[in-house]
Amino acid sequence: xxxxxxxxxxxxxxxxxxxxxxxxxxxxxxxxxxxxxxxxxxxxxxxxxxxxxxxxxxxxxxxxxxxxxxxxxxxxxxxxxxxxxxxxxxxxxxxxxxxxxxxxxxxxxxxxxxxxxxxxxxxxxxxxxxxxxxxxxxxxxxxxxxxxxxxxxxxxxxxxxxxxxxxxxxxxxxxxxxxxxxxxxxxxxxxxxxxxxxxxxxxxxxxxxxxxxxxxxxxxxxxxxxxxxxxxxxxxxxxxxxxxxxxxxxxxxxxxxxxxxxxxxxxxxxxxxxxxxxxxxxxxxxxxxxxxxx
Amino acid sequence: xxxxxxxxxxxxxxxxxxxxxxxxxxxxxxxxxxxxxxxxxxxxxxxxxxxxxxxxxxxxxxxxxxxxxxxxxxxxxxxxxxxxxxxxxxxxxxxxxxxxxxxxxxxxxxxxxxxxxxxxxxxxxxxxxxxxxxxxxxxxxxxxxxxxxxxxxxxxxxxxxxxxxxxxxxxxxxxxxxxxxxxxxxxxxxxxxxxxxxxxxxxxxxxxxxxxxxxxxxxxxxxxxxxxxxxxxxxxxx
Amino acid sequence: xxxxxxxxxxxxxxxxxxxxxxxxxxxxxxxxxxxxxxxxxxxxxxxxxxxxxxxxxxxxxxxxxxxxxxxxxxxxxxxxxxxxxxxxxxxxxxxxxxxxxxxxxxxxxxxxxxxxxxxxxxxxxxxxxxxxxxxxxxxxxxxxxxxxxxxxxxxxxxxxxxxxxxxxxxxxxxxxxxxxxxxxxxxxxxxxxxxxxxxxxxxxxxxxxxxxxxxxxxxxxxxxxxxxxxxxxxxxxxxxxxxxxxxxxxxxxxxxxxxxxxxxxxxxxxxxxxxxxxxxxxxxxxxxxxxxxxxxxxx
Ligand SMILES: Nc1ncnc2c1ncn2[C@@H]1O[C@H](COP(=O)(O)OP(=O)(O)O)[C@@H](O)[C@H]1O
Ligand SMILES: [Mg+2]
Numbered sequence: 001x002x003x004x005x006x007x008x009x010x011x012x013x014x015x016x017x018x019x020x021x022x023x024x025x026x027x028x029x030x031x032x033x034x035x036x037x038x039x040x041x042x043x044x045x046x047x048x049x050x051x052x053x054x055x056x057x058x059x060x061x062x063x064x065x066x067x068x069x070x071x072x073x074x075x076x077x078x079x080x081x082x083x084x085x086x087x088x089x090x091x092x093x094x095x096x097x098x099x100x101x102x103x104x105x106x107x108x109x110x111x112x113x114x115x116x117x118x119x120x121x122x123x124x125x126x127x128x129x130x131x132x133x134x135x136x137x138x139x140x141x142x143x144x145x146x147x148x149x150x151x152x153x154x155x156x157x158x159x160x161x162x163x164x165x166x167x168x169x170x171x172x173x174x175x176x177x178x179x180x181x182x183x184x185x186x187x188x189x190x191x192x193x194x195x196x197x198x199x200x201x202x203x204x205x206x207x208x209x210x211x212x213x214x215x216x217x218x219x220x221x222x223x224x225x226x227x228x229x230x231x232x233x234x235x236x237x238x239x240x241x242x243x244x245x246x247x248x249x250x251x252x253x254x255x256x257x258x259x260x261x262x263x264x265x266x267x268x269x270x271x272x273x274x275x276x277x278x279x280x281x282x283x284x285x286x287x288x289x290x291x292x293x294x
Numbered sequence: 295x296x297x298x299x300x301x302x303x304x305x306x307x308x309x310x311x312x313x314x315x316x317x318x319x320x321x322x323x324x325x326x327x328x329x330x331x332x333x334x335x336x337x338x339x340x341x342x343x344x345x346x347x348x349x350x351x352x353x354x355x356x357x358x359x360x361x362x363x364x365x366x367x368x369x370x371x372x373x374x375x376x377x378x379x380x381x382x383x384x385x386x387x388x389x390x391x392x393x394x395x396x397x398x399x400x401x402x403x404x405x406x407x408x409x410x411x412x413x414x415x416x417x418x419x420x421x422x423x424x425x426x427x428x429x430x431x432x433x434x435x436x437x438x439x440x441x442x443x444x445x446x447x448x449x450x451x452x453x454x455x456x457x458x459x460x461x462x463x464x465x466x467x468x469x470x471x472x473x474x475x476x477x478x479x480x481x482x483x484x485x486x487x488x489x490x491x492x493x494x495x496x497x498x499x500x501x502x503x504x505x506x507x508x509x510x511x512x513x514x515x516x517x518x519x520x521x522x523x524x525x526x527x528x529x530x531x532x
Numbered sequence: 533x534x535x536x537x538x539x540x541x542x543x544x545x546x547x548x549x550x551x552x553x554x555x556x557x558x559x560x561x562x563x564x565x566x567x568x569x570x571x572x573x574x575x576x577x578x579x580x581x582x583x584x585x586x587x588x589x590x591x592x593x594x595x596x597x598x599x600x601x602x603x604x605x606x607x608x609x610x611x612x613x614x615x616x617x618x619x620x621x622x623x624x625x626x627x628x629x630x631x632x633x634x635x636x637x638x639x640x641x642x643x644x645x646x647x648x649x650x651x652x653x654x655x656x657x658x659x660x661x662x663x664x665x666x667x668x669x670x671x672x673x674x675x676x677x678x679x680x681x682x683x684x685x686x687x688x689x690x691x692x693x694x695x696x697x698x699x700x701x702x703x704x705x706x707x708x709x710x711x712x713x714x715x716x717x718x719x720x721x722x723x724x725x726x727x728x729x730x731x732x733x734x735x736x737x738x739x740x741x742x743x744x745x746x747x748x749x750x751x752x753x754x755x756x757x758x759x760x761x762x763x764x765x766x767x768x769x770x771x772x773x774x775x776x777x778x779x780x781x782x783x784x785x786x787x788x789x790x791x792x793x794x795x796x797x798x799x800x801x802x803x804x805x806x807x808x809x810x811x812x813x814x815x816x817x818x819x820x821x822x823x824x825x826x827x828x829x830x831x
Contacts, residue, residue: 033626080811081811084810084811084814086622086625086626087563087565087625087629087769088810088814090565090629091761091765091806091810092806092807092810092811094758094761095761095762095803095804095806095807095810096803096807098758098799098803098806099799099800099803099804099807101799102796102799102800102803103800105796105799106794106795106796106797106799106800108796113796205754205758209633209637212630212633213630213634216630246641248637248638248640248641248644249637249638249641249642251634251637252633252634252635252636252637252638252641253634253638254634255630255631255633255634255637256611256612256630256631256634256635256638259616259627259630259631259634260612260615260616260627260631263619263623263627342714343713344710344713344714363713363718364713364714365713365716365717365718365719366718368713368714368715368716369716373714373715374714376710376711376714380708380710380711380714381711382703382704382707382708382711382712383707384703384707385700385703385704385707389700389703392697392700393700393701393704393712393715393717394715396697396700396701396715396716396717397715397716399716440715441715444715444716
């Protein structure tokens with residue numbers, strides 16, 4: 001029992017990071033280069049924190065409101081952004097993140113400005129976070145196997161082909177933005193009710209980088225990607241004390257190395273090699289199922 | 295002059311070239327013909343170093359070139375006019391030509407800009423305009439001119455008549471004939487079989503990444519069954 | 533009063549231009565947003581600081597720091613980008629953002645360790661602290677140096693790109709790497725040169741900006757990176773004169789906003805403007821006619 005409780009805060013960090021990583025993965029998976037997760041998370045976090053501290057809402061209602069707020073923000077953002085591409089999308093969503101930060105700093109009477117909101121009652125524990133992460137993960141897995149997952153794949157690989165196949169790219173991009181907003185809003189709300197304090201800088205450029213890092217390291221495609229990425233980037237350096245101090249440097253090096261040597265990310269590369277091996281096995285057995293794995 | 299032996303190359307998994315041997319003697323004009331997808335462009339790109347051959351040799355004047363990077367091969371005098379011309383659309387015609395001169399690497403060129411303009415007078419009035427604003431035929435002339443600026447030992451051309459009007463194609467072919475008569479060695483890839491065999495001395499037919507026939511162009515041109523079989527084209531009537 | 537504010541804005545804008553020029557150069561040749569540009573900028577400022585505190589004159593230190601910026605930037609190209617060029621363009625675009633971000637994190641955190649997370653300052657009197665009065669406007673020697681440097685950099689870049697054989701190669705690679713290779717141009721060398729020049733520019737910017745605010749810290753590049761995004765978009769992605777115009781416009785707009793609007797509001801307005809420009813006119817407010825190359829990958 002003791003052994004586990006000692007690692008509880010770490011478990012919280014892991015689970016929150018996992019949620020944000022799922023939010024980031026959904027968009028990348030659909031070929032949308034959005035970094036808006038930080039903005040959605042910030043909106044969700046402030047939503048819950050304000051509702052709880054100023055208006056005395058109960059935690060579950062506040063978190064539900066965060067989820068809705070994130071969803072709405074994702075959907076709204078998708079309207080103009082689904083037609084941009086690549087670098088333009090990245091810069092536009094970064095501008096969105098900056099606008100959110102600036103607004104939080106500006107609206108001092110509501111958000112507390114640069115000092116943020118403090119002494120938020122802690123009403124979300126590890127159990128709640130775990131439940132939220134498992135549900136989100138389950139939704140991601142289910143989506144992976146549904147038509148949505150296949151449509152995302154098609155878009156990510158070749159937009160023109162996807163268009164010819166009748167996949168409406170804009171609709172799926174909008175869907176990806178909306179889901180990403182929902183997940184980030186939810187976990188933003190959970191985070192603010194888990195960690196006592198909230199400032200605009202909680203969801204700044206550093207956050208954007210970390211969340212991107214999770215997906216790059218883990219993988220963009222499989223629902224295991226965020227799990228592996230978050231585990232790799234948060235747990236490993238924490239557990240190995242000596243490394244903790246150099247954690248950011250290690251993160252940077254890992255990001256470069258993974259992109260160069262395993263551009264698909266750890267989880268996706270592993271899964272692909274498993275499939276390859278299976279396919280080869282099938283080939284040896286007689287080749288009747290050669291295509292089943294692809 | 296150019297000697298290619300048993301060249302094998304491909305794209306992740308696909309073997310597009312399965313042991314091709316061809317050679318071009320000094321001052322010779324040689325055609326490589328074949329249907330769409332036969333591996334002609336792959337052959338040129340493997341010679342030029344744009345893709346790395348998996349095995350085989352490429353020698354120019356006895357110097358081994360296979361496996362060297364494309365820019366080194368270009369500087370050694372093997373200059374390709376690529377499929378689709380690949381002129382630099384944002385640069386002016388003059389700048390495109392100057393760029394060609396960068397490949398000279400100490401060789402004295404037969405052509406300077408004046409010479410190119412004599413060969414392709416149409417380029418003269420376009421000299422200061424962005425190359426991308428010219429017609430396809432003019433762009434092809436520019437692409438050839440640009441390669442000539444680099445003092446080629448062997449000029450490699452990938453379907454220079456592709457997408458050109460018959461009149462423009464005539465211009466291009468007659469320019470090639472003129473270059474040949476001045477002693478330039480040329481390797482011409484074409485799908486326009488009849489025209490290619492008219493102007494060249496020898497020809498190779500490739501199919502599915504292999505040389506299936508070779509001989510004097512005049513003989514190949516009269517071999518109707520060959521042309522029909524490998525190239526799917528109607529034999530020339532007349 | 534307003535004239536003085538506009539002058540201050542022009543100088544702030546020139547400072548942004550110093551930073552953004554090298555960033556734009558790399559983008560226009562590579563189509564890569566080098567997110568480590570801010571890191572290079574910081575390294576140079578820090579390097580100049582160490583040289584100055586160990587007794588080297590600021591002028592020598594500035595030259596050495598600029599070269600150091602070039603070398604670090606070249607290393608980034610070799611380590612973080614060279615191997616990515618085997619990927620297709622849309623994969624490369626994404627991968628390059630991640631690897632340069634990784635490089636930036638590494639550089640910043642090394643700086644963090646070196647400075648012990650402190651802000652360091654040049655000793656008093658490192659740069660002559662002289663002011664001039666021109667037509668009732670007040671301008672410092674350092675500010676004049678900033679303006680002149682921006683002008684010189686712009687002229688140098690335009691001359692280099694449009695009047696030298698190396699610039700021709702560079703524009704050729706920017707336009708079509710394959711065609712350039714077939715003409716005997718070594719793209720690796722071109723990319724390395726581009727990064728070196730970009731790094732030298734970041735280095736000069738780092739020293740001048742560190743002097744201007746007399747403060748050097750590991751994270752000093754970050755705010756400039758964010759502004760560089762705004763500038764590169766406003767100026768038309770890849771346009772070098774557009775970048776300078778956009779930077780100065782941005783500097784003036786920001787200065788006026790800060791003076792006449794409540795704190796916090798300027799950022800909201802400027803980033804909203806960036807957002808809107810991307811939606812309405814992704815080719816930039818300054819037009820893209822001067823872009824050195826328009827590779828067919830627009831929005
Ligand atoms: N970039 C590429 N990637 C994969 N396969 C290719 C590529 N380019 C050509 N191929 C394949 O290689 C074969 C030969 O193509 P190519 O050399 O272009 O033929 P040709 O020039 O004779 O029309 C074709 O089957 C083609 O599909
Ligand atoms: Mg071809």
